[in-house]
Amino acid sequence: MDFELSPTEREFRDDVRAWLKANKPGDGESRAEGQRAFIESRRAWQKKLHEAGYVGITWPQEYGGRGAGFMEQLIFNDEMIQAQAPEPINVIGLGMGGPVVIAHGTEDQKKRYLAPLLSGEEIWCQGFSEPNAGSDLSGLQTRAEDKGDHYVVNGQKVWTTLAHVAKWCMLLTRERREANPRDGLTYLLVDMESPGVEVRPLVQITGDAEFNEIFFKDVVVPKSQILGEAGSGWAVAMTTLLHERGTLGMALATRAQITAAELAEHARKLGRGSDPLVRQRIAQHTIQARALPQRHPGTGGLDPQAHVVRAQPAHGRDRGRHRGSRRTGGRRRGLGIPVPALAREHHRGGHLRGAAEHPGRARARPPAQPLERTTWTSPSPRSRRCCAARRVTSSPSSARRSSCAS
Amino acid sequence: MEGEDAYDPALWKRIAELGWTALGIPEEYGGVGGFLDLIVVFEEAGRALFPGPFFATMGLAVPALIESGTEAQKKEVLGATLALSEPAGRWDASGITLAARQQGGGWRLDGVKQYVPDAGSAGYIVVAARTRAEGEDGISLFLVKGRPKGMTVTPLKTMDMTRRWSEIRFDSVDLDADALMGAAHTAWPRLKRALEWSAAALCAEMVGGEQKVLEMSTEYAKTRQQFGKPIGIYQAVSHRVADMLVLTESSKSATYYAAWAVEADAADRSLASSIAKAYVSDAYRKVAGDGIQVHGGIGFTWEHDMHLYFKRAKSSEVTLGDATYHRELVAQALDL
Secondary structure (H helix, E strand, C coil): CCCCCCCCHHHHHHHHHHHHHCCCCCCCCCHHCCHHHHHHHHHHHHHHHHHHCCCCCCCHHHCCCCCCCHHHHHHHHHHHCCCCCCCCCCCHHHHHHHHHHHHHHHHHHHHHHHHHHHHHCCCCCEEEEECCCCCHHHCCEEEEEEEEEEEEEEEEEEECCCHCCCEEEEEEEECCCCCCCCCEEEEEEECCCCCCCEEEECCCCCCCCCEEEEEEEEEEEEEEECCCCCCCCHHHHHHHHHHHHHHHHHHHHHHHHHHHHHHHHHHHHHHHCCCCHHHHHHHHHHHHHCCCCCCCCCCCHHHHHHHHHHHHHHHHHHHCCCCCCCCCCCCCCCCCCCCCCCCCCCCCCCCCCCCCCCCCCCCCCCCCCCCCCCCCCCHHHHHCCCCCCCCCCCCCCCHHCCCCCC | CCCCCCHHHHHHHHHCCHHHHHHHCCHHHEEEHHHHHHHHHHHHHHHHCCCCCCHHHHHHHHHHHHHHHHHHHHHHCCCCCEEECCCCCCCHHHCCCCEEEEECCEEEEEEEEEEECCCCCCCCEEEEECCCCCCCEEEEEEEECHHHHHHHEEECCCCCCCCCEEEEEEEEECCCCEEECCCCCHHHHHHHHHHHHHHHHHHHHHHHHHHHHHHHHHHHHCCCECCCHHHHHCCHHHHHHHHHHHHHHHHHHHHHHHHHHHHHCCCCCHHHHHHHHHHHHHHHHHHHHHHHHHHHHHHHHCCCHHHHHHHHHHHHHHCCHHHHHHHHHHHHCCCC
């Protein structure tokens, strides 16, 4: 268990900090410019980040990533927020699309999709929810009809972030009806420029129109664009959602700490810091923001800790509070637990895969699997330590620290 | 647990043989291993609701000795506790009013300490006393050996039957000069550092308890059937258990960070321990209470263990200061 940055990590942090200071877009950028201009400025920003090696930090180098560890990703996330730098455009692709292609895609698919996703050239969206399939995702009705070398897709998706500018849609469809509704689903990557795809914007309570409805009418999708195996789309969808929770949860968590600090600053400025009730509440925000679980899920399998991370910030937000993780959260050097793909992007997190009470997802299991993942044995702090044996000195203080440098 | 002072000498001997009483203690005083090793034992002790004086000794007296004890005191002590709070129930410096005056070549103590854990079986008691002035100035620590004349230890009847609490009265108790721990009047900063260790240790115990309650509740929700199905099927139950999980995991996170900060003597050591104690104080009480609810009627019976966890959670919540007290310390650390 070690929460300090190593010398190489500190060096990376300093590099990122300096680069962001020199390169981040000025304050002139705002949504008032109009949506198209906003999208393009974010796309240009992603391209710049990519050229500097800061997009796909944990992705393999052969597909255009940096090939670095999750600690570097976390450091980068923190620096982006500290610098108040804008998000890159491709939030869904970076947080979910890329990781799911890396996990389930063929070699050809990895070569085709990952590079333009990283550069921002091709934006991704996620076609899961439907008007009658929200929490109960497996009830979806969008059909994929097998026509030999291709499918014909008909149906409707909803709440689709970035669909209006996306090139690719991660589309979950029903190929066959089976006794278990999770069987017979096929996960397709659909070209949003295909004939028969129609996108209609939905205006949110913020006044923005970031998400959409998509209608598919006799859309032809080649079988080379199946992700995973035909009829086995549920597993691919679960991988996608795992990444969504990890990514979004972490982003909200980091942001919660910033918000708590801003709140304290605000109270100081207003001279409310001497009010005992204000002190209690601000302290509580800080405590909750910093008590978020430090451990985050592996990317390889479904890890329930992704749910913990996701549930916590949603709870905080529902109560008008925010919680977060330690700035160095996720550090598990020495235990070798992989940390999740944590892309830098954040989202306002309201609709994305659910509020804290989301049945069957963030907190409870669906009826078929009651509580099966709500408990597990955590590694003890002993097993997480950066060094197993350490010299003991006369004070529980500075001298011990030096023995922990390994 | 049902013995008079919950102290089993044979068990304590075995614990010492296993080396648990040496963890976190500097090598030159016979110690081995770091504070983080000790944290693991605290977590397991809390999980088992271990009723002996392990926390009193290793969580309260040992850090005070390490921070403030003389060489002779550090080498001598075994089986100890800390007498800090008084009838006012405060855990800050101003709460220390027990008077110590220089008398002859030594010190004379007058006053009352309350909520002293496991004093009955302790051979040594670290006593926080006021030697002058008010507030943080004028606090001194004394190491009291055995039962000097004028000192009365009275067991208190508290709701937490898993730990023994006592009141200690000092009626003109005379101590030798060498009972003083470190310099006179200036013990508060050292005591405060010791209490940061204590808070992390107590939080680790509490985390172990939370984890156990969570496991018991999850198991019960999976096996107890109503309306022909396990009760965990119903969201009224499963959401509650999921919330318990979130609280437990967050408690671990805050506690492990605090433990690391204490061991590494990190810059935010004090803040980290207050964050942990504030969070875990609320969380364990909630988790233990929810554990009773998930268990329904059986959870409310004497024969079931759940009430023991709830009672430990409640006493641990206020020991070393409750969430409100530690939130105030956090606010101070934020320069509010």
